[in-house]
Amino acid sequence: MSRRTEIDVRPITEAEFADWNRALNTGFLRPPAVAAEQLEARRKEFVPGRSLGAFDGERCVATFRSFDQEVTAVGGAPVRADAVSNVTVTATHRRRGLLTRMMAQDLAAAKERGDVVATLIAAEYRIYGRYGFGPATTMTEWAVDVPRAGLDPRWAAPEDGGRIDLVDGEDVRKLGPELHERLRRAQPGAVSRSELWWQYRTGVVDWNGSPWTEPCYAVYRAADGEVEGMVSYRTDDRWGEAKQPLNTATVDWLLAVTPAAERALWHYLCSIDWVQTVKSGWRSPDDLLPGLLPDPRAARITTQADWLWVRVLDVAEALTARTYEGRGATVLDVVDRSGLTDGRWRLEAGPDGASCVPTTESAHLVLDVAELGALWLGDASAVRLAALGRVREERAGAARVVDALLRTSRRPWCPDMF
Structure with missing residues (x-):
């Protein structure tokens, strides 16, 4: 042997x-x-x-x-x-x-x-929980049946005085980073992008060796001329019998810092001549897209899955870095088999700030550090995790208290793969 x-x-x-x-x-x-x-x-x-x-x-x-x-x-x-x-x-x-x-x-x-945390996009679900990572955001992809959507076929420009302009890769590298920073500052779960990110996505640097085909880029400018949205997309060239178009526009990425920009960009994509289907790319599960269509059923979910995973490395810093809409207190017993964050923590939080300190008080909720990662951005529910047996209440109603503190009105979203 x-x-x-x-x-x-x-x-x-x-x-x-x-x-x-x-x-x-x-x-x-x-x-x-x-x-x-x-x-x-x-x-x-x-x-x-x-x-x-x-x-x-x-x-x-x-x-x-x-x-x-x-x-x-x-x-x-x-x-x-x-x-x-x-x-x-x-x-x-x-x-x-x-x-x-x-x-x-x-x-x-x-x-x-x-x-404060570690992050990743998990290729396989069952691997990373044992290292303390929890799924903290969800990604959804839609395919829009354009003829069914009910949008005005005569649409030519945004109704709010803004405009859509086609641009090239050089424009994207100039305008994109600032626009992304504006989105990132407002979007829980969004991550930073390096200069290399923009070079990869505009063909300046070839990372994977595949032949570069330039996509189409469009920006939305508000009535005052400010760039508030940008999209990168690709179209195919498919025709059916009797010369009927069967073309698809596939979004690489779409950034919008206002609802007006988001509405205008999706309407633009759905108004391109010959395009019968728009594939949305990676979006938040509560994206505005379906609701922007007169017939939301025209947007069919093709993928919905976990996306950004979070592993908390500093419990106090992670929980005090975020904001809280409600007010309350709880004691969390965080179990970390690696010993990096193991301990009991008292969280007191409200709209004016939060404190999180080690404590010897009796725990209200016992949870693995992976479940804390899932809860941190406000997407997961402690009540649901308790029902699944993945967190344990030591005080009746503790999971509801945690949900009231941590959950958010809009869902977190990470636009990026890394």
């Missing part, structure tokens, strides 16, 4: 970057080879110490990367986050605890840096 070699988990060096990317591609079921220009583009994201690899001899068999991020808390405060991405384990080395070792190293370093 062959003996397994010891697997070394460590931050990768510059010299190991190519092998690490080959393992990354393999793990994500892409062709392993990495072209030189693609490798150079990915190198722009390389931060010493933040890309981990597991090595069997000289071969990289697992990958892990994290980077600095800000995530918007309820109320608009930016919170320091450790964003986790590029997680793979090669099929030949599964079930050896490699992800557990890489995750432990990264979260310990994030805690030491003072990051």
Whole structure:
């Protein structure tokens, strides 16, 4: 019987970057080879110490990367986050605890840096709960049957005095970052975007090696000329019998900081000649889109699933960074098997602020740190989690108190994949 070699988990060096990317591609079921220009583009994201690899001899068999991020808390405060991405384990080395070792190293370093939470987009649901992550936002995609929607077929411009203009990638790089920052400051669950993000989405930098096809970009300007919305979309070219158009407009991303901008951009997309279907891309589950249509049933949900996952690293900072619409107090017993946040905390909160301090008082609600992550942005319900057996009331009605404090009138949303 062959003996397994010891697997070394460590931050990768510059010299190991190519092998690490080959393992990354393999793990994500892409062709392993990495072209030189693609490798150079990915190198722009390389931060010493933040890309981990597991090595069997000289071969990289697992990958892990994290980077600095800000995530918007309820109320608009930016919170320091450790964003986790590029997680793979090669099929030949599964079930050896490699992800557990890489995750432990990264979260310990994030805690030491003072990051308040860690974030990720989970490719598989069952993996990350055991590391303290909880699903904190939901993503919904719609397909709009344009002829059924009931919109005015003669629509040519927004009714509010604003206008829609087509722009190019250079305009997007100039106007997009400021617009996104305005959205991010108002949208719980939104995350920061780097300059590289805009370069990737406008074809300046090629990250994945696929041939670049420029999308269409449109901006909405209010009556005073201010940019309040922007969309990137692609159209296909399909025709049916008797020369009937069957074209689809697929949204890459859409940003709008006012309801007027959101209304105008969706109406524009649904008014493009020959377009019969509009695919919305990743949206909030309570997006305005269906309600903007005279017939909301024309917007059919095609995907609805968990999206941003949150792992709390500093309970006091996370709970005091956000705002609260109601007033109340509770004692939370947070269970964290890793020991990073284990403890009992008294939360007192109201519209004028919050305090969260360690306490020896009897707990009102006992919950795993993963459930705290799910609750933090206000989307999950403690009452529902109690019914599922995932939190435990030590005082009758404690889950309702927590819901009254934490839940929000609009649902959190993360527009980004990372």
